[in-house]
Amino acid sequence: MGNTVLNTKKIPVKRVIGKKFAKYPELGALTAFIVLFIIFSLLTERFASLLNLGGILSLISEIGLVVIGVTFLMISGEFDISVGSNYAVSAVTFGILLNVGVPAALAIFVSLIIGSFIGFINGIITLKLGIPSFIVTLGALMFWRGFVLGSSGGGAYVRYIGPNTPFIIALNQPFSGQFRTSLFWFFGILIIFYVILTKTKYGNSVYAVGGNPDAAKAMGINVYRVKLTNFIITGLLAGFAGCVSFARFKAVDPYMGKGMELESIAAAVIGGAALYGGFGSVIGSFIGYSIVAMIGSALVMIGIGAFWFQSVIGLILIVAVIINNRMRRLEKL
Amino acid sequence: MIDDTNKIPLVKMVGISKDYSGVHALRSVDFEIYKGEVIGLLGDNGAGKTTLIKVLLGLEQPTSGEIFLEGKKVKMNSASQSRAWGMEAAHQTLALVPEMNIARNFFLGREITKGYGPFKFLDMREMIKICDEKLTEIGIKRKISSDNKVSFLSGGEKQSICIGRAVSFGVKILVLDEPTAALSINETNKVLEYVINAKKLGLSVVFITHNIYHVYSVADRFVILEEGAVIGNFRKEDVTTEQIIDVISKGKEIAEKIISTNIIKT
Numbered sequence: 277m278g279n280t281v282l283n284t285k286k287i288p289v290k291r292v293i294g295k296k297f298a299k300y301p302e303l304g305a306l307t308a309f310i311v312l313f314i315i316f317s318l319l320t321e322r323f324a325s326l327l328n329l330g331g332i333l334s335l336i337s338e339i340g341l342v343v344i345g346v347t348f349l350m351i352s353g354e355f356d357i358s359v360g361s362n363y364a365v366s367a368v369t370f371g372i373l374l375n376v377g378v379p380a381a382l383a384i385f386v387s388l389i390i391g392s393f394i395g396f397i398n399g400i401i402t403l404k405l406g407i408p409s410f411i412v413t414l415g416a417l418m419f420w421r422g423f424v425l426g427s428s429g430g431g432a433y434v435r436y437i438g439p440n441t442p443f444i445i446a447l448n449q450p451f452s453g454q455f456r457t458s459l460f461w462f463f464g465i466l467i468i469f470y471v472i473l474t475k476t477k478y479g480n481s482v483y484a485v486g487g488n489p490d491a492a493k494a495m496g497i498n499v500y501r502v503k504l505t506n507f508i509i510t511g512l513l514a515g516f517a518g519c520v521s522f523a524r525f526k527a528v529d530p531y532m533g534k535g536m537e538l539e540s541i542a543a544a545v546i547g548g549a550a551l552y553g554g555f556g557s558v559i560g561s562f563i564g565y566s567i568v569a570m571i572g573s574a575l576v577m578i579g580i581g582a583f584w585f586q587s588v589i590g591l592i593l594i595v596a597v598i599i600n601n602r603m604r605r606l607e608k609l
Numbered sequence: 610m611i612d613d614t615n616k617i618p619l620v621k622m623v624g625i626s627k628d629y630s631g632v633h634a635l636r637s638v639d640f641e642i643y644k645g646e647v648i649g650l651l652g653d654n655g656a657g658k659t660t661l662i663k664v665l666l667g668l669e670q671p672t673s674g675e676i677f678l679e680g681k682k683v684k685m686n687s688a689s690q691s692r693a694w695g696m697e698a699a700h701q702t703l704a705l706v707p708e709m710n711i712a713r714n715f716f717l718g719r720e721i722t723k724g725y726g727p728f729k730f731l732d733m734r735e736m737i738k739i740c741d742e743k744l745t746e747i748g749i750k751r752k753i754s755s756d757n758k759v760s761f762l763s764g765g766e767k768q769s770i771c772i773g774r775a776v777s778f779g780v781k782i783l784v785l786d787e788p789t790a791a792l793s794i795n796e797t798n799k800v801l802e803y804v805i806n807a808k809k810l811g812l813s814v815v816f817i818t819h820n821i822y823h824v825y826s827v828a829d830r831f832v833i834l835e836e837g838a839v840i841g842n843f844r845k846e847d848v849t850t851e852q853i854i855d856v857i858s859k860g861k862e863i864a865e866k867i868i869s870t871n872i873i874k875t
Contacts, residue, residue: 299756471730475730475731476722476729476730476731477720477722477729477731479731480709480713480716480717480720480731481718483706483708483709483713484706484709484717487706487707487708487709488705488706488707491704491705491706491717492706492717492718493668493688494666494688494692494697494698494700494704495692495704495717495718495719496688496689496692496693496718497717497718498689550708554706554707554708554709555708
């Protein structure tokens with residue numbers, strides 16, 4: 277008798293954790309975030325200061341836009357590792373257009389079109405020719421990076437020396453201490469994509485297409501269109517992130533965004549997204565990228581130095597995948 | 610009993626052939642589905658069962674042949690076309706997304722939304738409610754509610770969701786591809802029960818299987834394929850399970866023998 281009571285008590289606890297995790301994939305990343313935040317705050321006083329948090333947040337607001345797109349595409353079962361190059365292409369375009377006197381609104385519009393176009397091309401080649409997106413976008417990564425370097429004459433910066441127009445201020449300028457207007461763009465877009473993914477028919481299709489394309493097709497979902505749309509969204513957001521970054525620095529290094537592609541995939545995976553699609557959330561990826569950005573800042577402040585950054589992120593990524601997989605097995609108990 | 614002569618079949622496939630670069634997957638197959646009948650589609654691996662179904666559902670285009678839906682000649686170009694007309698394939702691995710919850714799967718592609726214009730949002734509460742109701746209605750009992758993931762379910766429960774979904778959305782022809790493969794005896798019996806319930810509700814069911822014993826109790830007619838051709842088309846009252854097994858394993862001559870003895874009987 278005593279035994280059965282124990283048993284019925286023990287299994288549900290694990291199951292409850294597993295089920296909570298099944299419904300909220302971001303739970304694991306959130307726990308990790310809180311734990312790391314507390315550790316870093318204890319290790320160095322300045323870490324939790326408003327100044328530092330503002331700095332971390334403005335970084336998140338730029339690259340985070342890319343992470344949202346990458347997550348969307350990953351959930352539908354495809355990759356885009358050309359986002360870093362796309363980011364640079366769009367930023368350079370934006371800068372050059374501003375310099376030749378094109379109105380900022382038109383300049384950003386053209387840059388976004390170019391960003392979307394790069395995503396569109398990736399999508400078309402992947403889906404029409406049936407080549408894995410990883411390979412297609414690896415090609416795109418190299419092609420567009422080379423394009424920026426070549427057309428800038430071997431790595432010359434594009435600088436904007438014009439006035440700080442209201443448009444640029446609205447895009448990404450400080451409004452209070454380290455807090456920048458890019459925050460509003462990022463959180464606004466994050467919420468929009470969160471709602472699309474979880475509350476709309478389209479979001480349901482995205483999960484279905486990534487989770488089981490055959491089932492999605494059998495249920496009348498146009499797999500091709502959903503995936504292509506997500507490629508375009510990813511390109512658009514990478515392009516927008518490039519423009520937002522440009523508005524902060526008013527200059528762009530043609531090497532800008534190098535390594536961003538893998539960092540954003542890492543952020544999505546830390547945030548609970550499955551590499552093979554069908555599972556994940558933009559909120560999770562946001563938390564995942566927050567962990568990445570937080571570690572970057574903390575390493576410098578603790579005095580370990582930025583050079584160890586990649587090693588630490590690599591470790592966190594592997595640990596995150598192990599924990600996420602374990603959690604998902606728990607739910608089936 | 611089905612009276613083949615007086616009724617227009619729901620589906621009539623005439624002379625369907627399908628070649629895959631030199632391989633004849635289907636050779637001039639005639640196949641008919643009448644309203645409210647359960648057809649056991651039998652044959653060994655590679656006999657062409659799946660190809661025939663793919664052509665029927667519009668997933669593959671035949672090399673030659675014609676398809677008539679309720680007497681009207683059509684060209685099946687896509688799954689959405691056959692689905693819009695009222696065909697649905699229920700296969701636990703082909704038709705469900707394991708990482709999505711039961712209600713989201715149930716309404717996949719037919720989600721209930723509220724709101725206007727671009728601001729249409731899923732009505733999850735309503736979807737879970739209707740899903741629970743519909744599944745109970747056709748006798749599907751589950752231990753967990755519809756907001757849980759499909760990956761929690763057993764194979765039989767997954768089948769039940771597929772069948773329940775087809776019945777609820779006014780499907781005319783339900784295609785079950787090996788629905789009892791890898792199921793326990795208990796679960797198999799449940800799935801067979803759902804098939805009978807679906808038939809009672811007026812659906813036609815195409816039941817693809819290797820296992821004659823599973824389909825024999827529920828089917829009205831058996832169509833047997835071999836090397837892409839129909840070698841037998843029997844009503845249940847004309848054959849025994851042993852004869853069907855004989856036909857599947859020994860081929861065409863046996864089928865012809867059965868037909869001729871039946872003719873003598875009548």
